Amino acid sequence: MSQSPSFILSIPEGKESPSQDLSPYDESIVHDSFHQLIQEQSQQAEVEALELQEWSSRDKGRGHQLQLEPCRAPQNYNSATLRILANMPSRTIGRSRGAIISQYYNQTVKLRRKNSRPLLRDMSSSARPSIWQNDLELDLTPREEEEKRSLLVKELQGLTVAQRDHMLRAMPLSLAEKCCLRQDSCIQRGRQKHHHRSQTQLYCCSRLQYHCIAFRSLWYGLLSGLYALKPWHYSLKQISGQFGSSVLSYFLFLKTLISFNVLLLLFLLPFIVAVQVAFPPTSEFPFSQSFTGLELFTGRGQFTHTVMFYGYYSNFTLNQPCSSHQNSDHCLPKAAHLPYNMPLAYLFTVGVSFFTTCIALVYSMSRSFGKSYQVGSTLGVHAITVFCSWDYRVTQKRAARLQHDNIRTQLKELLAEWQLKQHPRSMCGRLQQMIVLLLVWLLCLGTAVGCAIAVYSFSEFMHENQETKTQMISEKLQEVHLLALPLIVCIINLVIPYLYNAFASWEQHDSPVLEVYVAICRNLILKMVILGLLCYHWMGRKIRTLGDQCWETFVGQELYRFMVMDFIFILLDTLFGELVWRLIVERLKGDRKPEFDVARNVLELIYGQTLTWLGVLFSPLLPAIQLLKLLFLFYIKKISLMANCQAPRKPWRASHMTTIFITLLCFPSFLGAAIFLSYAIWQVRPSRTCGPFRTLDTIYEASKVWIRRLEEASPSITWFTWIHQYLVENTFFIFLISAVLLAVIYFNIQVVKGQRKVICLLKEQINNEGEDKIFLINKLHSIYESRATSN
Amino acid sequence: MGSSTSQLSKELLSEYQELTFLTKQEILLAHKTFIELLPPESQNVVDSLTAQVSRVPTEKVLTLPELKANPFKDRICRVFSTAPEKDSLSFEDFLDLLSVFSDAATPDIKSHYAFRIFDFDDDGTLNKEDLKQLVNRLTGTEEDTQLSPSEMNQLIQNILEESDIDRDGTINLSEFQHVISRSPDFTSSFKIVL
Numbered sequence: 011m012s013q014s015p016s017f018i019l020s021i022p023e024g025k026e027s028p029s030q031d032l033s034p035y036d037e038s039i040v041h042d043s044f045h046q047l048i049q050e051q052s053q054q055a056e057v058e059a060l061e062l063q064e065w066s067s068r069d070k071g072r073g074h075q076l077q078l079e080p081c082r083a084p085q086n087y088n089s090a091t092l093r094i095l096a097n098m099p100s101r102t103i104g105r106s107r108g109a110i111i112s113q114y115y116n117q118t119v120k121l122r123r124k125n126s127r128p129l130l131r132d133m134s135s136s137a138r139p140s141i142w143q144n145d146l147e148l149d150l151t152p153r154e155e156e157e158k159r160s161l162l163v164k165e166l167q168g169l170t171v172a173q174r175d176h177m178l179r180a181m182p183l184s185l186a187e188k189c190c191l192r193q194d195s196c197i198q199r200g201r202q203k204h205h206h207r208s209q210t211q212l213y214c215c216s217r218l219q220y221h222c223i224a225f226r227s228l229w230y231g232l233l234s235g236l237y238a239l240k241p242w243h244y245s246l247k248q249i250s251g252q253f254g255s256s257v258l259s260y261f262l263f264l265k266t267l268i269s270f271n272v273l274l275l276l277f278l279l280p281f282i283v284a285v286q287v288a289f290p291p292t293s294e295f296p297f298s299q300s301f302t303g304l305e306l307f308t309g310r311g312q313f314t315h316t317v318m319f320y321g322y323y324s325n326f327t328l329n330q331p332c333s334s335h336q337n338s339d340h341c342l343p344k345a346a347h348l349p350y351n352m353p354l355a356y357l358f359t360v361g362v363s364f365f366t367t368c369i370a371l372v373y374s375m376s377r378s379f380g381k382s383y384q385v386g387s388t389l390g391v392h393a394i395t396v397f398c399s400w401d402y403r404v405t406q407k408r409a410a411r412l413q414h415d416n417i418r419t420q421l422k423e424l425l426a427e428w429q430l431k432q433h434p435r436s437m438c439g440r441l442q443q444m445i446v447l448l449l450v451w452l453l454c455l456g457t458a459v460g461c462a463i464a465v466y467s468f469s470e471f472m473h474e475n476q477e478t479k480t481q482m483i484s485e486k487l488q489e490v491h492l493l494a495l496p497l498i499v500c501i502i503n504l505v506i507p508y509l510y511n512a513f514a515s516w517e518q519h520d521s522p523v524l525e526v527y528v529a530i531c532r533n534l535i536l537k538m539v540i541l542g543l544l545c546y547h548w549m550g551r552k553i554r555t556l557g558d559q560c561w562e563t564f565v566g567q568e569l570y571r572f573m574v575m576d577f578i579f580i581l582l583d584t585l586f587g588e589l590v591w592r593l594i595v596e597r598l599k600g601d602r603k604p605e606f607d608v609a610r611n612v613l614e615l616i617y618g619q620t621l622t623w624l625g626v627l628f629s630p631l632l633p634a635i636q637l638l639k640l641l642f643l644f645y646i647k648k649i650s651l652m653a654n655c656q657a658p659r660k661p662w663r664a665s666h667m668t669t670i671f672i673t674l675l676c677f678p679s680f681l682g683a684a685i686f687l688s689y690a691i692w693q694v695r696p697s698r699t700c701g702p703f704r705t706l707d708t709i710y711e712a713s714k715v716w717i718r719r720l721e722e723a724s725p726s727i728t729w730f731t732w733i734h735q736y737l738v739e740n741t742f743f744i745f746l747i748s749a750v751l752l753a754v755i756y757f758n759i760q761v762v763k764g765q766r767k768v769i770c771l772l773k774e775q776i777n778n779e780g781e782d783k784i785f786l787i788n789k790l791h792s793i794y795e796s797r798a799t800s801n
Numbered sequence: 802m803g804s805s806t807s808q809l810s811k812e813l814l815s816e817y818q819e820l821t822f823l824t825k826q827e828i829l830l831a832h833k834t835f836i837e838l839l840p841p842e843s844q845n846v847v848d849s850l851t852a853q854v855s856r857v858p859t860e861k862v863l864t865l866p867e868l869k870a871n872p873f874k875d876r877i878c879r880v881f882s883t884a885p886e887k888d889s890l891s892f893e894d895f896l897d898l899l900s901v902f903s904d905a906a907t908p909d910i911k912s913h914y915a916f917r918i919f920d921f922d923d924d925g926t927l928n929k930e931d932l933k934q935l936v937n938r939l940t941g942t943e944e945d946t947q948l949s950p951s952e953m954n955q956l957i958q959n960i961l962e963e964s965d966i967d968r969d970g971t972i973n974l975s976e977f978q979h980v981i982s983r984s985p986d987f988t989s990s991f992k993i994v995l
Contacts, residue, residue: 101973182901777966
């Protein structure tokens with residue numbers, strides 16, 4: 011009775027292979043019939059166990075409520091059965107050190123033999139599928155533990171230093187034990203080094219791995235050094251301590267945007283701006299105006315003829331020696347080293363910076379997607395809420411109390427939702443809900459379209475006003491009139507979301523998380539529709555009207571005005587929305603401080619970034635202004651948050667929302683800007699009087715001109731022109747690439763579907779194993795009971 | 802910061818850095834914090850590292866601002882303590898704690914220790930009583946903040962239905978880790994930074 015018996019199920023593997031070729035549906039039939047058999051048996055065992063239970067409860071005078079669901083284990087076992095239960099492998103792994111050591115011994119063995127995950131057909135039908143693919147050992151006696159430990163040490167010596175450290179770091183043992191293990195494996199390793207000299211060739215791959223790991227640890231060391239310099243580390247910790255991870259996600263998104271703008275500036279500053287500053291064009295427009303404060307808002311006046319806008323840039327090759335036969339009027343008398351083709355540089359730099367931004371966005375989006383959307387990740391909300399929702403970074407007592415409240419509310423809401431699902435609404439109720447939903451959506455879309463039309467007609471009105479009244483009012487007032495359009499757009503962007511909130515209160519959603527998603531969707535549609543209309547207005551009307559008068563600088567200035575106005579409105583919104591509300595609430599002695607609305611603030615950030623991307627071609631310094639704006643915003647928002655707000659009450663799934671924000675940044679925002687830019691580069695005629703493309707028909711022609719020149723200059727590099735002709739200009743190649751990509755996507759979707767089916771089957775298998783286990787335990791229990799009664 | 806670099810020896814520092822997920826700065830900061838918790842007579846380097854001499858009793862560790870508001874603070878200290886009565890932490894235990902809760906720790910090790918923290922009766926599984934206590938700690942300690950008994954039972958039943966794959970009425974380590982792997986927020990919320 012002292013030694014616990016070992017339960018090792020060994021069902022022969024040969025049974026499995028013929029069924030491997032059958033479709034999954036056949037296997038499930040087999041499992042179902044097996045399931046029925048188990049049910050019959052366990053019901054029989056239930057009856058026996060029930061009798062025993064009644065007997066034992068009568069005996070011990072306990073009044074436990076019996077659970078009569080099929081296949082559930084009765085709880086009143088005697089002490090012998092309980093001891094066996096406690097020694098079961100699935101329970102010892104969670105608590106005993108010996109089990110952990112032996113588990114990691116097995117893992118290390120597998121690592122040494124470079125064993126990847128075993129194929130499904132190699133797994134016996136009774137093998138318990140776990141995500142670690144390990145052999146669970148029983149609770150070990152001290153002598154067995156020592157043996158396992160020495161085996162583990164021996165295995166650790168076989169690994170390289172970096173691998174061993176990696177392995178040790180990931181083991182859930184205490185630090186003292188890890189130190190001992192490391193010391194032991196070091197000593198032994200020194201002794202046995204000369205024996206293993208011959209085996210070094212076998213480890214060539216592991217040597218490469220070692221180099222990779224060493225490089226990676228160097229990289230992490232560098233990163234950790236950088237993190238020590240992290241400027242906002244303490245601020246972010248403060249914010250997460252007081253408000254939790256939902257508000258933190260806003261500030262992290264702000265940091266992401268800052269990095270995107272820095273990426274843009276890394277290309278634009280050295281290749282375009284710095285060069286043009288070094289070689290300023292001869293001033294055709296003398297600086298007659300004095301500096302007034304109005305320029306900061308309108309971007310006109312003194313700012314017009316600076317590196318800030320497109321019109322300033324030269325359209326010839328800078329720094330060109332006089333001896334060449336091209337463009338002899340812009341050459342320098344002394345011999346220059348590096349001729350710099352400005353139009354080409356402008357086009358290519360903007361193109362390359364956009365391309366890099368696109369790659370960075372897609373990469374971060376896919377990484378975020380991969381982390382947050384896994385197969386079956388929406389199932390099991392109750393368990394996930396209970397196990398994962400406490401945010402350990404929260405350190406303040408008040409915030410902790412708020413978290414308690416939040417979690418309680420969330421659990422109650424989940425339970426209510428679950429109840430609702432058990433009793434679904436009647437057909438009538440559902441129809442009513444659908445009608446209300448449809449109505450509210452129509453209202454919101456109608457409002458968006460109405461606002462867009464209003465903006466369009468206002469812009470037309472301003473346009474005509476400008477045409478007719480140029481003589482009657484002063485120039486200053488004319489400039490102020492230019493601010494009217496951004497003002498209107500910002501007011502609309504501020505007011506309409508509150509209207510949408512009011513509309514949304516009519517509809518009843520089943521889950522509060524869906525409400526947040528729907529609100530974000532509607533606000534985004536509004537913003538994008540207005541921006542789209544404005545782009546159409548600029549590309550259509552303005553170009554026709556201004557014609558050759560440097561319309562690009564005008565568009566750049568318009569976008570600058572929009573950005574400045576947006577910044578002013580964010581400041582005002584923070585001031586009035588948060589500070590004044592808090593003062594009012596304090597005066598009225600309420601305790602509902604304003605909440606920090608993360609979704610709305612993030613959408614504002616996305617809007618600002620869209621404006622920047624739209625304007626990069628026309629104003630290369632716009633990312634720098636956006637960078638300054640974001641830096642200011644960080645501090646202002648943080649100060650306002652600390653002083654005025656409380657943490658949001660709605661439940662928040664931080665990583666899902668972060669994924670959604672990055673996706674929104676990529677798809678409507680960046681894609682729209684890229685489309686606008688492509689249209690501007692390929693289809694629109696640049697103005698004749700200013701900018702680097704004044705002599706060309708389209709901006710893209712600059713590269714065509716250059717290729718033609720290359721062909722003429724050195725006919726030996728025809729491959730380059732060949733590539734250009736057949737791959738870039740020819741659309742067939744792009745169709746081919748798209749078709750291949752679509753095929754790959756379809757293939758991946760099918761793979762995921764297959765994996766889902768496999769998961770279902772495996773769950774069924776585990777279920778059956780569990781029923782086996784309960785059946786055996788009940789039998790064991792009845793044997794012990796009968797032995798006890800017979801003694 | 803300059804004075805504390807001279808306190809921990811370089812080899813020890815690099816050994817700790819290799820065996821835990823902490824960076825050198827974090828280890829030094831942890832050492833400084835730990836020394837402040839010790840009684841004045843053992844506030845030197847040698848004593849602070851000798852586990853036999855200086856262990857900080859759990860009550861003192863719980864006064865740290867990072868742990869004070871945590872509803873599982875006593876369980877955390879208990880799980881990481883290597884003392885026989887599980888009532889005090891040595892410096893290495895403290896480092897273990899910070900390592901598991903750090904940024905760089907793997908999700909496996911976090912979920913392993915989370916399981917041990919939630920296992921209130923230390924029997925290797927989460928049964929109904931464990932889950933009941935867990936939910937009570939999450940919702941708050943006062944009487945009026947707890948769920949009603951019917952809600953609690955329904956919730957526990959739902960949890961078991963969602964995560965107890967082998968239907969034995971308890972959640973073992975593998976099932977727990979399987980649930981955790983489906984939640985991407987776990988690794989970012991299971992963090993304590995000094």
